[in-house]
Structure formats: structure tokens, C-alpha cells
Amino acid sequence: MDTPGASVVAPPASLEAETPAAPARAPIRVPLKVKLSLLITALVVLTVALVGLFLLRQQQQSLTAEMTKRGLTMAENFAAGAKTPLLTNDELTLGVLVTDAMKDPDVAYVIVSDQDGNVLAHSDARAVKTAVVRPKGLEPLKNRLLVQTYKTPQGRIIDFAVPLIYGGVPVGALYLGFSEEAINAALASARNQALLITLLTVSFQAIRAALVNPARSLKSE
Numbered sequence: 001m002d003t004p005g006a007s008v009v010a011p012p013a014s015l016e017a018e019t020p021a022a023p024a025r026a027p028i029r030v031p032l033k034v035k036l037s038l039l040i041t042a043l044v045v046l047t048v049a050l051v052g053l054f055l056l057r058q059q060q061q062s063l064t065a066e067m068t069k070r071g072l073t074m075a076e077n078f079a080a081g082a083k084t085p086l087l088t089n090d091e092l093t094l095g096v097l098v099t100d101a102m103k104d105p106d107v108a109y110v111i112v113s114d115q116d117g118n119v120l121a122h123s124d125a126r127a128v129k130t131a132v133v134r135p136k137g138l139e140p141l142k143n144r145l146l147v148q149t150y151k152t153p154q155g156r157i158i159d160f161a162v163p164l165i166y167g168g169v170p171v172g173a174l175y176l177g178f179s180e181e182a183i184n185a186a187l188a189s190a191r192n193q194a195l196l197i198t199l200l201t202v203s204f205q206a207i208r209a210a211l212v213n214p215a216r217s218l219k220s221e
Contacts, residue, residue: 041202044201044202045198045201045202048194048197048198048201049194049198052191052194052197052198055190055194056187056190056191056194059186059187059190060183060187063182063183063186063187064158064180064183067106067158067178067180067182067183068147068158068178070106070178071147071158071160071176071178072145072147072160074101074104074107074160074176075145075160075162075174075176076162078097078101078110078162078174078176079162079164079174081097082094082097082112082164082172082174083164083165083166083171085097086112086114086120086164086166086171086172087166087171089120091120091121091128094112094120094121095121097110097112097121098110098112098121098122098123101123101176102123105182106178106179106181106182107123107176107177107178107179108157108177108178108179109122109123109124109175109176109177110122110123110174110175110176110177111123111127111132111173111174111175111176112164112172112173112174112175113132113172113173113175114171114172115170115171115172115173117131117132117173118130118131118132119131119132120172132173132175134175135150135152135157135159137150138150138159138161141161141162141163141173141175142163143163143165143170144163145160145161145162145163146159146160146161147159147160147161148161154179154181155179155180155181155184156179156180157177157178157179157180158177158178158180159175159176159177159178160174160175160176160177160178161173161174161175162174162175162176
């Protein structure tokens with residue numbers, strides 16, 4: 001029997017149940033079809049890039065060879081026409097020849113000098129009556145035609161150095177420079193076209209994958 005006035009001691013409350021841990025998230029798995037699609041796209045992009053680089057290299061070599069051939073022809077024709085006015089000190093005729101040569105947009109400079117290295121005609125009129133100044137690193141002209149290339153801040157130059165010989169006697173020299181700017185412009189245009197083709201190819205593969213996968217999902221449902 002309970003004693004009057006005695007307080008009833010409640011049994012200790014049970015410990016709160018531990019909160020269950022959140023289930024671990026399952027790793028995201030990329031479907032095999034998506035992997036294959038990405039692999040095919042990467043292979044296509046790589047193939048297009050390699051083919052594009054090969055074609056650009058071939059085009060560069062072809063354009064450089066064509067420009068070199070054209071420069072040689074112009075240098076030889078100019079040298080043939082410059083010998084007589086050089087012997088007679090006809091600077092006016094030499095100047096006209098230089099002006100005509102500079103009408104070609106690929107010609108960077110034309111220099112005609114006597115045997116002592118004095119400039120008789122120049123595409124830059126301020127250089128006339130001065131000593132010929134050649135770019136560093138170029139082989140000096142002797143008794144044979146030289147074709148050399150060198151770099152400038154504006155781009156690469158193909159330099160044609162032609163000894164002017166009359167009756168077996170050296171009488172002067174011709175220096176004709178061709179700029180490769182036109183070649184660079186053509187290569188840049190071709191490079192942009194290759195990039196556009198690559199982007200279109202990647203876009204086509206992405207759209208194709210996006211359209212095929214949902215269609216297959218609907219069929220499976």
C-alpha cells in the first residue's frame with residue numbers, strides 16, 4: 001500500500017532513439033551509350049584536327065614553293081634589265097624598274113647596288129646613295145644566286161640575292177624581298193575553315209546523341 005504523501009518516482013525516461021544515418025548517395029553512373037558517344041566524338045575531333053594540320057602543312061609548302069618560283073623569275077628578269085642602266089649609271093631607269101617591281105603586293109623591297117655596295121636604286125628612296133645594309137644572319141652574296149629566309153617583326157621574308165654580271169665581270173647586285181604575309185593570310189583562312197568544320201562535326205555528334213538516346217528511352221518504356 002502506498003504511503004500517503006509519498007511522491008511517486010517515475011521510471012527513468014528511455015534514451016532517445018538515435019537518428020538513422022542518411023543513406024549514402026549512389027555514385028552517378030554514366031551510361032555506356034553516352035561513353036561510346038563521347039569516345040566517337042573525341043575520335044572524330046582528333047581525326048579532323050590531324051587531317052586539318054596535315055592539309056595546312058601541305059598548303060604552306062605549296063604556297064611557299066610557288067612564291068619562291070615567282071620570286072626567282074622576277075629577280076632574274078629584273079637582273080637582266082638592270083645590267084645596262086647599271087653600267088651607264090642610268091639611275092632613272094633603275095628607279096623605274098624598282099617602281100614597277102614594287103607594284104607586286106608580295107614584294108617587300110628592291111635594292112640595286114654597284115660592285116662597291118653603294119645603293120643606286122631602292123624601294124625606299126631615302127636609302128639611295130647609302131651603303132647596302134643586309135639583315136643579320138644572311139649569307140653574303142658572292143658569285144651565285146642566293147635564296148634565303150629570315151624573320152622580321154612583320155613576318156617572314158624570302159630574300160633573293162642576285163649578282164649582276166656583265167661579260168663575266170661583276171658590276172653590282174640585286175636584292176629582292178618577298179613577304180610571306182599573303183601565305184599567312186591564306187593559311188589563317190584555311191585554319192578558320194578547319195575549326196568551323198570541327199565545331200560543326202562536334203555539334204552534329206552532340207545533337208545526334210541527344211536525339212537518339214531519348215528516342216530509345218521512349219521505346220523501352
